[in-house]
Amino acid sequence: MSQPQPARVAFDDVIIDVAGQRLWRGGARQPLEPKAFAVLVLLACSPGRVFGRDEILDAVWGHRHVTPGVLNRVVTLLRHALGEDAQAPRYLRTVHGVGYRFELPVVAETPPGASTEAPAPEAPAPDAAIAPAAHPLRRSSDAAPPPRKFPHAALWLLPLLAVLALAGWKLWPRHPATAAEAVPASEQRSIAVLPLVNASGDAAQQFFSDGISENLIDALSRFEGLKVIGRASSFRFRDGKDESKAIGARLGVAYLVSGSVQRAGDTVRIGVELVSTADGRTVWTEHYDRPYQDLFALQDDIARAIAAALQAKLLRTPGATKQDNRPPGGNMDAYNAYLQGLRNFYVGDYRKAIELQQKATQIEPDYAAAWAQLSTAWVLLGQYMGDDEKAQRAYAEARKATDVALRLAPDLGLAHGARGNLLLAADFDWRGSIDEFRRGAALAPENGQIRGGLSRALAASGHLHEAIEQRERFLSNEPLFAGNHFLYAYLLIASGRLDAAESSIRFGHELQPRPGVPFELMYVAILRGDANAAQDVAARQSPPWRELNLAVAAQIGPDRAAADAALATALKDEIWSKTTPYLIAQAYALRGDADKTVEWLERTWSRHDTNLHHLLYDPLILRFRNDPRLASFCAKVGLPPPTASEALSIDQIIAAANAGKR
Incomplete structure (x- = not known):
């Protein structure tokens, strides 16, 4: 035994x-x-x-x-x-x-004099695409916002496009049995690429192993019939102890790719294996040991080998073109700067991300992907400036970078996604942003984050049904990205599906816990007409937001004097009128005051506040969808008439709920 x-x-x-x-x-x-x-x-x-x-x-x-x-x-x-x-x-x-x-000099479960605890592991590198800072949905970003004094915002908050880095390798001669023989065609073809281990011993090289992992995700996404999980979800299992079967169940995939990367001088060593999540068996494995300068020439072969093991074929989507995030001149220094820029982008350091993408474009001026990523970083930085003049300067830089990216590579989906973000955040060009995101999705159908951007733009124009469809497609590839579930919940709320929305909010909170109770639940309670539950959620928020949330929640309570007093107290602090006019517009909408609602929407517009994007799928504001004052405001800012929005108003949602109880 x-x-x-x-x-x-x-x-x-x-x-x-x-x-x-x-x-x-x-x-x-x-x-x-x-x-x-x-x-x-x-x-x-x-x-x-x-x-x-x-x-x-x-x-x-x-x-x-x-x-x-x-x-x-x-x-x-x-x-x-x-x-x-x-x-x-x-x-x-x-x-x-x-x-x-x-051979062991000593073998012991706990050696004499040693601690019974293993040394504490080093802190994991933060990853904004997985865990945005503090409150991920309080600004229009899937990436982490930099620290700011007042990070809170109103109900409907939107993400900006996060971008992926690409890299890859070519195979050594493998076992005589072909990869295509490894898996029967009848088995489900779904896969997740876990973050490859940085085996270099140098934590500063983490960006490099992450870039390789992301390349595999992107490259495998181009194969027909192969479901590939995105970065945010698969990277949740970095350095994890989960068994392959458990990971497969969480991600909903039949196969996992794992391995390690080691860069030693001019040599790159990579070990990769394909594992079945059903029984943990190794389906295919290979070792790559190649000169560093051969990195790009080796890119597609490794993805083809894995896809061959799953009997997948390259997509032949009409209109789609091969997307390439590598420098056209093959300069490795430019590529390294690009990957390091992405690393900083994901952790919310947009200034550093800008610096590194600028370095990449200086080394290779024709590097379209770096110009596109530079534009997106400028847009995010502009959104968090807090000063409109500074924000406009950031948007001007983003515009220049996007123009260069599209001039260099008019068929780069990433560049069209970057322009879509710019048009939505900087110009409030609703129709133009939809067109750019659609073009990006057509060119790069495998890019779920472009679809996420398209969902945002569609929702902003009141096209709720297609916005939900695009968000669900993104969710299928990013099932464990907390931000996706919060954003999906907002769309569900706008369609009156409050129970499903609450489940999505709670799951998002489980994936990315925040102090107290998710403030989004306050709006679910408001739309259910549950004043006590709304007050309870508001009371459990952190100051200084607790007071303003209490004032909003009080507006549906039976005590009108208390509601008046709570709002008056909140308005005494000028910080709210300067930083969150949209939230005050929502409070007045709950009071049924159309004049004040539009007045505070005007203030939101004057501040160039992107919370205005939520107007046409905000049930609170849409209670005035037939009011000419709101219609006039929408026309002024270029939005479709509120009567055209497919979202429901608070009154419609409550009426439907009451009808269902009878």
Whole structure:
């Protein structure tokens, strides 16, 4: 009978946390891909025993389509992680002609004098596309806003386009069995690319391994019939301990891609494997070891190999063209600057992102993708300026960058998405933004974030049904992106589906917890006519927003004197009129005061406040959809008439709910 594995193996300055699947050396965590860690545990938990090569391959990979070179690479990774000299190894020894043996100076579950706890892991790198700062939906952005004094906003808040970096590799000669033989065509073809482990030992190289992971996501998305999960959802499993079956269930996919990346001087080493989530078996695996300068030439082959294993074919969508985020001149310094710019963009450091994208365009002036990403970073920075003059200067820079991107690459979907964001945020050009997002989606149908932008633009023009359709398509590829669920909830609310909206809000909050209760639930309670629940949610918000939310919630309560007093108190603080006029317009809409509602909408317009985008799918404002004052205002700002909006008003939602109770 085999002996049970210890929870931990420790020797010298090394701790193998078997239960936690982590390796520590000298107090620092050593990143290892899952299969490499499995080999380490197999050998280290049976010190002194010689394992044959085939025995290791059977135990860890099930010997499925694995070339002998894969084990050689894993041993090299393990020796590097253990600080070994390959010419004179202390622990992992080669038994020539047979296999490997692990020798331990000490084997103990808890070594004498050692702490019973493994060293605390380093803080994970923040990722804005997964976890935007503080309140992700309080500005028009899927990316994290930089710190600001008043990050709160009103009910209907929109995201801006986040962009992905691309990179890739070509295959070494593989096992004679073809990849296409690996998976029956009848099996579901859905896949998630987990963030590849940065095995370089240098945390500053994280952007590089992330860029490779994103490239695989983008490249695989171009294959017909292959559902590919987006970055925000798949990157939630960075350094996670979840089993492949559990990850597959969370993401709704049949296969996972995982592995590691190591850049050493002029060489890039990548190990990738394709795993079935049904049973954890390795379907396909390969090792790439190539000159760094060959990076771009190797890009498509790795994606084709994975797709071949799933018997997928390249999309032949009419109007679509190949999208390329690499510098046309192949300059690696420009590409590195681009990837680093994306890394800073995702964590909300837009100024640094701008600096790095500018560097990329200076190195390669014809780098269209960098110009497009530069434009998007300028737009986001402009939105968070708080000063309209500064914002306009930022938008002017964004306009120049977008013009260059489209001149260089008129068929780049990313560039059309960037212009769509610019037209919506800076120009309030509702029709133009829809056209640009549609063009971007036609050119790059696999890009879910362009569809997210199209959903925003459609909703802003009152086209609620198609906005929901586009958001649901984005959700299918980003099921664990919290912002997606909040934005979807707003659309559901506008269609009167309050129970589904509440579920979406709570799931978004579960994915990205915030202090207290999600403030969006206050609006669900208001639309249900539940004054007590609305007050309860408002009272559990953080100051200074608690007071203003209480004033809004009070407007549906039975005590009119209290409602008047709460609003009067809130209006005494000029910060609200200067920073959140749209929220005050909503409060007056709840009071049934059309004059005051339009007056505060005018203030919103004068501040160039993008919360105005929500007007035509805001049930509170739409209670005046037949009022000529609101129609006149919509005409002034270029919006369709409110009567054309497909969204419901608060009165229609409450009436429908009451009818359903009878």
